[in-house]
Amino acid sequence: MSGEGKELERLRRKVKELSSLVEVSTLIASRLDIEPLLQDIVEAATRLIGAELGGLLVLSQDGSRLYDYFKVCGWPFEPAGFPSGRGIYSLPYKTGQPLRVDRVRDHPQSVGFPPGHPFVEAFLGVPLKFKDKILGTLFLGNGPGGRTFTAEDEELLMAFATQASIAIENARLYAKARELARLQERNRIAQELHDTVAQLLFAIGIEADWCLERLPQDSHFYGKLQAIKRLAARATNEVRNAIFALSNAHKEGDLRKALREIVDEFEAMSTIKVGLVLPETIPPLTPRLEEAIRRVVRESLSNVHKHSRAQLVMISLTLDDTRIGVSIQDDGVGLSEESLTRFLKGDGLHFGITSMRRMVEELGGTLTIANNDDGGLMVKAFLPLPQEEVV
Known part of the structure; x- marks a missing residue:
């Protein structure tokens, strides 16, 4: 050529x-x-x-x-x-x-x-x-x-x-952008739940109380109204749990501030007192690591509110050279042996617990749940701290 x-x-x-x-x-x-x-x-x-x-x-x-x-x-x-x-x-x-x-x-x-x-x-x-x-x-x-x-x-x-x-x-x-839109939508739903459903359930409870005060206790309707009042209170708690989970899904950047806000909102919606113990300084953490810690705390508090009958919860954050740990301990009734066994076998004790355990393990950490010797439940998560540089 x-x-x-x-x-x-x-x-x-x-x-x-x-x-x-x-x-x-x-x-x-x-x-x-x-x-x-x-x-x-x-x-x-x-x-x-x-x-x-x-x-x-x-x-x-x-x-x-x-x-x-x-x-x-x-x-x-x-x-x-x-x-x-x-x-x-x-x-x-x-x-x-x-x-x-x-x-x-x-x-x-x-x-x-x-x-x-x-x-x-x-x-x-x-x-x-x-x-x-x-x-x-x-x-x-x-x-x-x-x-x-x-x-x-x-x-x-x-x-x-x-x-x-x-x-x-x-x-x-x-x-x-899609994640931001999702979080904004969660916030909007939480606000609507608070402004509409929660207020309506509160009004139902007030109306039931008004009727109970005016009915004789031997009335056929007295027991029915008491049941309505209990159901309204239970539904109110469920709505508050939903609002709590939705509105806390987006707090990022300052773990100390985020945990305090989660605790403040939990105490505002329940009668359970919460103690929060944090180290003097918390090093910069990756967004996924922060979210895992928040999720463990949030889900644990939600379960305490729903199931524990506790009066006090202690949350502690610990640090060493290689890992960060968070523990949530309550003074409630704990879990049955059957429920603990199901969790340890990975049978899915509860969707929220399964979800937070999966997130912790994906980051190379461990999550344990055990009954305290003196009653109540202890949830512990340990996660490795990020390396300072990628090599």
Whole structure:
């Protein structure tokens, strides 16, 4: 082929690559849900370059763990967990630079592959970067036809990664906006419950009292009115519990203030006294860690109010070098042995308890529930503190 023919062929290939880049960029730009978006990105990148394998790692936003997401394409199985953060997969996001390797096993930072990992000879990885913020790594294994990756492949993948990073950041902003709207709706519902249903139930109780004062106790209707009054009081408590849970779902940023507000609102809606013991200083915590602590306290207080017949609750927050702990102890009737056994077996004692235990365990923590020797119930949660830096 003449020099002119080669140049024409190169231009045709370039036009085809750019057309493909525009096509896949348009596809991912239309996605707003983060999970399907990330899968689309890794599949589109693998097709764009013609690689055998593809993968994508997104760094955690809150520091509670190394990665938030790990997506793959062309692998014979779904990965059982996240990579360790060592080896060449992590280099593009650590250095902020692309990495092209012809023989992975010869690279000085190659640490090998876990059992069952697909064979990777050639590697191409680029950072996912939005402005000055590193979001993660997009990487490919084994070029088209088993060849190594070229400088043109790297350039094309870098261009695609720029578009992908914008799409990821947009999806995150969309998720935050949706969460804010959800919390605002919860607040609105809580306010409406307070202004309408709670007031109506209170009025029913007042009317029942008025009638009871004027009826003889041997009247056929006296017992009926007492039952109505009890049901109204019970419904009022349930509505207050709902308002309490809804209005406390969004407090973030200052754990000390949030816990005091939860306690104040609990005492305002019940006759149970609460003691709150906090350390002098609380280090900055990740949003997920703060939410887990608030959820444990909130759900425990809700259960105390519903079931314990307690007069006093003590909440304590403790800290050491590696973990934070929270305990909620009441002086009520405790739990039956059957209920405790069901909890310890993970049979779902109560949806709220199951939910808070799952959240604690997802963060690497533990949750225990046990009866006190002198009566009442003790709920304890211990969670690891976030590492100071991601390596």
